[in-house]
Amino acid sequence: MANKTSGKLYGVGIGPGDPELLTLKALRLIQGAPVLAYPAPDVGDSLARSIVADHLPGGQVEYPIRIPMVTERFPAQDVYDKAAEDLSVYLEAGQDVVVLCEGDPFFYGSFMYLFGRMMERFEVEVVPGVSSLMACAAMVGAPLAARNDVMTIIPGPVDAEIMKQRLRNVQAAAIIKVGRHFEKIRSILEELDLVDCARYVERATMDNQKVMPLSEVGDAKAPYFSMILIHKRGEAWTL
Template identity: 55%
Template structure:
């Protein structure tokens, strides 16, 4: 029997309209879909693709606990990969849904690492939160020979400081509960006035604000953009 193919499908930043045509077609015709969900909670990936998932599709939920300890999440992906493996062995394709892009801080890479040796895989790239936030803030990220630096917000202060000082165009992702700390770092560097805060870009709950006006409590899906060098006049 021919084994199934594992598709890792990027869904974009949140607006279902920013799903690509390829991703939409794969989801609409899927027999099996798989996606991560917060343990005991909703799946953002499923909610973005909801209007496309056939009612007849089998759904494999990977229930991932939000924990700094890696073991529980590893177990969730181990179990998910086992369930997906069974479908692929039975000859059924599996469409694995992923917010944003599968390989840009995406959960699909954990599934991919566990199954790529044994099955045909295809990764369908998606619109990242990076360019979605820039689009919504109407801030060009980079032109010509400008460098772009992407920093996860949980990095420690000294590393953030060193990397921000060397940056030209800068995005700080996964801001969340680190917002007050990151803002203090940018304050010390005299960069707060140029920074823009974007929360839940392209969703109905979107917020785009000068960083100085950002709320104290930021969600995980938030970003700070700082383009020090962009010269869009060419």
């Protein structure tokens, strides 16, 4: 049961990268928060903080949640355990805490790990944001799906056979978290004859954004913030 005398925990979606894609509610909460937390790499600056940096009033307590860039489960879980413990101190003192979440907090967002640890002890509110999926479709300039299409979302790290199975009869799909899995994904799409239906988007809405047909992407390693959108029926939304 949440303690009504405690501060409130907010998971605030801040969109895919363009600072102008913040919602009005997100902006209000970010500027009024006495404590601001955000994900950050174990070394270097936080992308989430950089998105909202120009809107910060100053004078806030800032808490970077530094997450090791490794694939193993437990090191990152330890980080969330520690963050939940540390942020609980502010909440128990009656201070609200805003946690910045790239994209949307509940669309593959890391905020869900804090949510799971803290929802029974504190009042928690999730503020939705523009997800990477919506941003990539806008940057490509094509709808994600049309009419009765079934939209399939597949994380890049999944096993190749599982990905192949999911894509075999797909109508519309988004492959997210492409990163170092790019060559595996491209090979599968080539095998399923889906390359000509696919568009590649890298760092959507950011200054260094790239958008192109998948067939034009070279052999360079894709960044984590990249996505492949597929629509098997082509421009099915046109007459």
